[in-house]
Amino acid sequence: MAEPDDFVVTPYEVRGKIDYTRLREQFGTEEVTAQVLARIHHLAGGELHPLLARGIYYSHRDLVALLDGYANGRPFFLYSGRGPSGPLHTSHLVPFDLCVWFQRRLGIPMYIQITDDEKFWAKGGLTREETAQWGLENLYDILALGFDPKRTHVFFDSRSISALYPLAIRVARKITFSNVKAVFGFTPSTNIGLVFYTALQSVPCFWPSWAEGRAVPCLVPCGIDQDPHFRLTRDIAEGLGYPKPALLHSQMVPGLLGEGVMSTTGGRTDDALYLNDPPAVVERKLRAAFTGGRATVEEQRRLGATPEICSIWALWRTRFAESEAKFQEITRTCRSGELLCGDCKGELIERVHKFYEQHAAARDRVKSWAESTIVTSAPKPI
Amino acid sequence: MAEPDDFVVTPYEVRGKIDYTRLREQFGTEEVTAQVLARIHHLAGGELHPLLARGIYYSHRDLVALLDGYANGRPFFLYSGRGPSGPLHTSHLVPFDLCVWFQRRLGIPMYIQITDDEKFWAKGGLTREETAQWGLENLYDILALGFDPKRTHVFFDSRSISALYPLAIRVARKITFSNVKAVFGFTPSTNIGLVFYTALQSVPCFWPSWAEGRAVPCLVPCGIDQDPHFRLTRDIAEGLGYPKPALLHSQMVPGLLGEGVMSTTGGRTDDALYLNDPPAVVERKLRAAFTGGRATVEEQRRLGATPEICSIWALWRTRFAESEAKFQEITRTCRSGELLCGDCKGELIERVHKFYEQHAAARDRVKSWAESTIVTSAPKPI
Numbered sequence: 001m002a003e004p005d006d007f008v009v010t011p012y013e014v015r016g017k018i019d020y021t022r023l024r025e026q027f028g029t030e031e032v033t034a035q036v037l038a039r040i041h042h043l044a045g046g047e048l049h050p051l052l053a054r055g056i057y058y059s060h061r062d063l064v065a066l067l068d069g070y071a072n073g074r075p076f077f078l079y080s081g082r083g084p085s086g087p088l089h090t091s092h093l094v095p096f097d098l099c100v101w102f103q104r105r106l107g108i109p110m111y112i113q114i115t116d117d118e119k120f121w122a123k124g125g126l127t128r129e130e131t132a133q134w135g136l137e138n139l140y141d142i143l144a145l146g147f148d149p150k151r152t153h154v155f156f157d158s159r160s161i162s163a164l165y166p167l168a169i170r171v172a173r174k175i176t177f178s179n180v181k182a183v184f185g186f187t188p189s190t191n192i193g194l195v196f197y198t199a200l201q202s203v204p205c206f207w208p209s210w211a212e213g214r215a216v217p218c219l220v221p222c223g224i225d226q227d228p229h230f231r232l233t234r235d236i237a238e239g240l241g242y243p244k245p246a247l248l249h250s251q252m253v254p255g256l257l258g259e260g261v262m263s264t265t266g267g268r269t270d271d272a273l274y275l276n277d278p279p280a281v282v283e284r285k286l287r288a289a290f291t292g293g294r295a296t297v298e299e300q301r302r303l304g305a306t307p308e309i310c311s312i313w314a315l316w317r318t319r320f321a322e323s324e325a326k327f328q329e330i331t332r333t334c335r336s337g338e339l340l341c342g343d344c345k346g347e348l349i350e351r352v353h354k355f356y357e358q359h360a361a362a363r364d365r366v367k368s369w370a371e372s373t374i375v376t377s378a379p380k381p382i
Numbered sequence: 383m384a385e386p387d388d389f390v391v392t393p394y395e396v397r398g399k400i401d402y403t404r405l406r407e408q409f410g411t412e413e414v415t416a417q418v419l420a421r422i423h424h425l426a427g428g429e430l431h432p433l434l435a436r437g438i439y440y441s442h443r444d445l446v447a448l449l450d451g452y453a454n455g456r457p458f459f460l461y462s463g464r465g466p467s468g469p470l471h472t473s474h475l476v477p478f479d480l481c482v483w484f485q486r487r488l489g490i491p492m493y494i495q496i497t498d499d500e501k502f503w504a505k506g507g508l509t510r511e512e513t514a515q516w517g518l519e520n521l522y523d524i525l526a527l528g529f530d531p532k533r534t535h536v537f538f539d540s541r542s543i544s545a546l547y548p549l550a551i552r553v554a555r556k557i558t559f560s561n562v563k564a565v566f567g568f569t570p571s572t573n574i575g576l577v578f579y580t581a582l583q584s585v586p587c588f589w590p591s592w593a594e595g596r597a598v599p600c601l602v603p604c605g606i607d608q609d610p611h612f613r614l615t616r617d618i619a620e621g622l623g624y625p626k627p628a629l630l631h632s633q634m635v636p637g638l639l640g641e642g643v644m645s646t647t648g649g650r651t652d653d654a655l656y657l658n659d660p661p662a663v664v665e666r667k668l669r670a671a672f673t674g675g676r677a678t679v680e681e682q683r684r685l686g687a688t689p690e691i692c693s694i695w696a697l698w699r700t701r702f703a704e705s706e707a708k709f710q711e712i713t714r715t716c717r718s719g720e721l722l723c724g725d726c727k728g729e730l731i732e733r734v735h736k737f738y739e740q741h742a743a744a745r746d747r748v749k750s751w752a753e754s755t756i757v758t759s760a761p762k763p764i
Contacts, residue, residue, distance in 0.1 A: 117551045128552060132764045158548055158764060165543040169499045170510060172575030177559060180574060192562060193554030196578030382514045382540060 009225045009252075011184055014261045020058060020224070020251050027227050029059040029249060036060070039067050044105040051098050051250065053324060054317050059224055059249035061234070066217050066246040070106070076217040078102055079204045079245070081113035084134035085123050088141045089272035091253035091262040094318060095221040098248075100146040102219075110152045111204045112373075114139055117157045118201070121193035132158060136370075141275050143370055144362035154373040155204055163375045164203045166382050167210050172199035174236040183228045202233040205245040211379035218245040223252055253318050256311045258290025273315075279353055286312070286349050292334070293341035304337040312341070312348055320351045391607045394504075394566055396643045402440060402606070402633050409609050411441040411631060418442070421449050426487040433480050433632065435706060436699050441606055441631035443616070448599050448628040452488070458599035460484055461586045461627070463495035466516035467505050470523045471654035473635035473644040476700060477603040480630075482528040484601075492529055493586045494755075495537045496521055500583070503575035514540060518752075523657050525752055526744035536755045537586055545757045546585045548764050549592050554581035556618040565610045584615040588624040593761035600627040605634055635700055638693045640672025655697075661735055668694065668731050674716070675723035686719040694723070694730055702733045 007016030009023055024031065032052070041048045051057055066076055080095040082088070096112075103110050116135040120128050135156055143152065155164055180186050180198055208216040220230055227249060234244040252261035255271035262272045270285055277285065292310035294300035307313035313334060321327035333339035389398030391405055406413065414434070423430045433439055448458050462477040464470070478494075485492050498517040502510050517538055525534065537546055562568050562580055590598040602612055609631060616626040634643035637653035644654045652667055659667065674692030676682035689695035695716060703709035715721035 117547075120551055121555055124555075128548075128764050158551065161547040162544045165499075165547070166510075166540055169502055169540060169575060172578070173503055173506075173573050175574050176571045177568070177574060177577055178570040181570065186559070188560040188563065189558045191555050192557050192559060192578050192581060193551060195559055196554070196574050199574060382510050 011226055011229045013185075014225050014252060014263070016260065018252065018260070023224060024059045024249075027059075027224070029061050029224075029227065029247070030063070032058050032060055032063070032248070036063060036067075039064070043067060043070060044102075047105060049098055049101040050321070050324070050327070051094065051318065054327065055251075056094065056318055057098065057221065057248050057250050059227075060247055061227075061230075062244060062246040063219070063248055066219055069217055074217065075106070075108050076219050076246070077109040077111060077208050079111045079113070079218055079220050080222060081115055081201065081204070082135075082138050082142065083115045083119045083122070084131055084138045085119045085126060086134060086264070087274040087276045088138050089262060089264065089274050090315065090319060091272065093145065094223070094250050094253060096142050096145050097319065098221045098250075102221075103148055103151060104146070108151070109208070110147055111155065111207065112139070112142060112147075112152065113155045113157065113201065113204050115157050115197070115201065117193065118197045121191055121197060128158075137276075139370055140363050140366055141359070143366040143373070144359055146362075149369045149373065152373050153375050154370075155207075156374050157200060160375050163378050164200055164207070166378050166380070167203045167206060168199045170240060171202050171206070171236065172196065174239055175199060175232065179232055183232050198229065198232060201229065202236070205230075205233050206237070206240060206242040209242045215243045217243050219248060220245050221248045221250065224249040225252065254311050254314050256285055256289040258309070258311055273352065275356070275359065277356075279356070282352050282356065283349050286345050286352070289345070291341045291345075297340060300340060301337045304335045305339075305341065307331050307334045310334070312345055315348060315352075320348060320355070392565075392567060393608055393611050396607050396634060396645070398642065400634065400642070405606060406441045406631075409441070409606070411443050411606075411609065411629070412445070414440050414442055414445070414630070418445060418449075421446070425449060425452060426484075429487060431480055431483040432703070432706070432709070433476060433700065436709065437633075438476065438700055439480065439603065439630050439632050441609075442629055443609075443612075444626060444628040445601070445630055448601055451599055456599065457488070457490050458601050458628070459491040459493060459590050461493045461495070461600055461602050462604060463497055463583065463586070464517075464520050464524065465497045465501045465504070466513055466520045467501045467508060468516055468646070469656040469658045470520050471644060471646065471656050472697065472701060473654065474520075475527065476605070476632050476635060478524050478527050479701065480603045480632075484603075485530055485533060486528070490533070491590070492534045493537065493589065494521070494524060494529075494534065495539065495583065495586050497539050497579070497583065499539045499575065500579045503573055503579060510540075519658075521752055522745050522748055523741070525748040525755070526741055528744075531751045531755065534755050535757050536752075537589075538756050539582060542757050545760050546582055546589070548760050548762070549585045549588060550581045552622060553584050553588070553618065554578065556621055557581060557614065561614055565614050580611060580614060583611065584618070587612075587615050587627040588619070588622060591624045597625045599625050601630060602627050603630045603632065606631040607634065636693050636696050638667055638671040640691070640693055655734065657738070657741065659738075661738070664734050664738065665731050668727050668734070671727070673723045673727075679722060682722060683719045686717045687721075687723065689713050689716045692716070694727055697730060697734075702730060702737070 007018045037048060037052055070076060078099045080099055099110050114135040116131040119131045120126055180195055186195060205218045230245060230247055237244040255262040257271045264272050273282060273285060289311045291312050292306035294303060316330050321330060389400045419430060419434055452458060460481045462481055481492050496517040498513040501513045502508055562577055587600045612627060612629055619626040637644040639653045646654050655664060655667060671693045673694050674688035676685060698709060698712050703712060
């Protein structure tokens with residue numbers, strides 16, 4: 001039996017081989033069961049996003065009540081965010097891909113937070129000019145995934161502070177240094193910007209309710225590592241008179257180097273596919289990526305490979321196998337030994353090239369309206 | 383010899399009988415000497431404000447260098463603030479009275495910060511509506527003291543956050559929880575708003591330099607109790623590329639009840655004259671105020687009274703004896719026994735009534751332009 005400490009998952013650290021079932025039990029969240037998926041499938045008009053169908057979104061808080069409300073004429077809104085410390089990589093798309101799908105199927109509003117202040121506070125090596133510029137670049141990438149300009153609202157922290165601050169003042173009074181210390185592992189040498197920051201990250205959960213003067217439910221799709229943050233948000237929600245945000249948690253996408261979670265922290269840039277990687281770099285990274293294959297072709301033909309540990313299979317699973325049939329075929333032929341890693345990588349490289357081309361074009365198109373989505377004023381004076 | 387702990391002076395607590403000389407030595411500040419006063423007198427065109435002439439502003443940091451700069455064609459600006467937790471009382475006017483005088487004599491800009499966010503964080507019993515409303519009421523009172531609409535700029539925190547936040551982001555990265563814990567005595571149960579707040583209070587010291595892209599010196603007249611706060615500001619100034627603010631420290635005004643410093647914390651509303659007290663309340667409070675008089679008229683005639691411990695004398699000294707001759711006469715006749723406390727109070731009551739009348743009229747006049755002084759946008763994007 002595994003020891004409780006062979007993996008660590010917090011908003012500022014993910015380490016070790018994660019047992020997702022045990023993590024869900026540790027955090028005390030609910031399972032995304034077949035019944036929950038059937039419910040979403042029904043409400044979404046007979047469709048299920050691959051990230052749901054393939055079990056990547058596997059855990060939740062209060063999702064059933066949110067869906068009940070939706071079924072009874074009480075629409076919710078979506079909220080997700082991005083800390084702009086550099087270019088996006090493909091695993092950053094996991095929450096936004098799901099949000100685009102929800103927005104399109106249900107016609108609901110999306111709120112995106114770009115935390116250029118928080119990244120400046122969290123990453124000593126970045127200048128303000130850099131976090132602001134990455135914020136804009138990241139925003140273009142996110143919007144280009146297919147968000148509806150009319151239903152998408154962006155809090156770009158340094159530029160939206162007038163809109164956020166009046167509510168952040170109320171939120172901040174409810175949270176102590178002890179609270180953030182417990183959740184984020186802050187120490188006395190943490191800067192006071194980062195200490196304050198969680199107030200601003202909670203605000204979007206409540207903002208539409210504040211603006212509209214009625215309870216508007218919120219759904220936050222996020223990595224399971226972000227759950228502790230939103231537990232804090234949920235704890236203070238009722239005291240402020242707002243509904244607790246519902247959460248939908250994804251597993252972490254493994255990195256190309258085959259260790260834990262996709263992350264380029266510490267300069268490990270080959271662990272991830274950046275959206276601004278040129279085709280030759282994409283090809284080099286994928287050719288070098290860790291797979292679940294065997295030592296020799298002969299052995300693989302005979303024994304088959306192991307998709308569950310393969311970084312290439314993870315990419316097919318989270319984004320690049322668009323149809324269920326395609327995904328099942330890759331998984332089956334990988335396991336049986338019919339599909340060899342070289343061929344599988346070759347096919348994925350083609351898919352990624354195609355996506356990057358389409359994405360670059362979509363990204364150019366959103367630039368004409370991206371600024372119009374940034375919220376710059378508060379709905380009420382205080 | 384007095385023990386080192388028979389008085390406590392921090393930004394959040396003032397207690398005991400303060401030995402101002404020793405406090406200055408503890409804090410390591412410089413003395414406002416006769417030479418410094420002569421310098422100000424000269425630069426101000428042959429005039430000295432009573433608060434300077436009577437030794438209420440008695441301590442400073444870097445004031446001489448600031449005056450040298452001014453003499454060499456390098457003007458400075460003034461900065462002071464107010465935490466709007468209720469109506470102003472007369473001791474709150476000490477920094478602003480001096481600033482009006484400096485602004486008029488030297489023609490320099492004044493920046494006023496109204497910290498309606500901080501008071502909400504610091505005082506659990508106040509609502510946001512209350513701190514915002516008191517902020518506006520207090521601002522009218524402050525502007526009515528005679529500030530020049532063309533040279534006066536107000537940071538009303540919740541409304542000026544767009545202007546303040548870009549610089550606050552940079553400031554906040556330089557300050558740790560340890561720093562604010564040491565300065566303000568914060569504990570793990572302090573809310574994260576208050577922890578962050580010092581960043582916003584430092585911003586006005588640097589704002590004109592940021593806006594103008596050159597070093598603009600700053601003078602902060604404040605109670606000596608606020609020195610620890612601005613020490614933190616001074617410590618981070620150079621790392622941000624801005625000049626350290628110079629400070630000019632006042633002694634604390636004793637309360638009407640004769641204990642330590644004028645303060646209405648804990649509901650001791652009879653300790654202070656509020657600017658919105660009706661005439662009958664002013665009269666009642668002053669008639670009941672603690673004096674330096676003797677037990678009987680006979681004794682007072684014979685032995686004289688003690689102005690230094692008298693709350694009425696403190697009011698003459700800090701504001702209501704407009705001429706030096708008047709102030710000297712009161713002091714002399716009090717000490718000699720010629721002036722009895724009842725007569726002295728009667729004369730002060732007349733003066734206060736007259737000031738309140740003039741002030742109410744001035745306050746009505748500033749309402750037409752007060753809003754125009756509130757800064758609502760940043761001079762630069764980041």
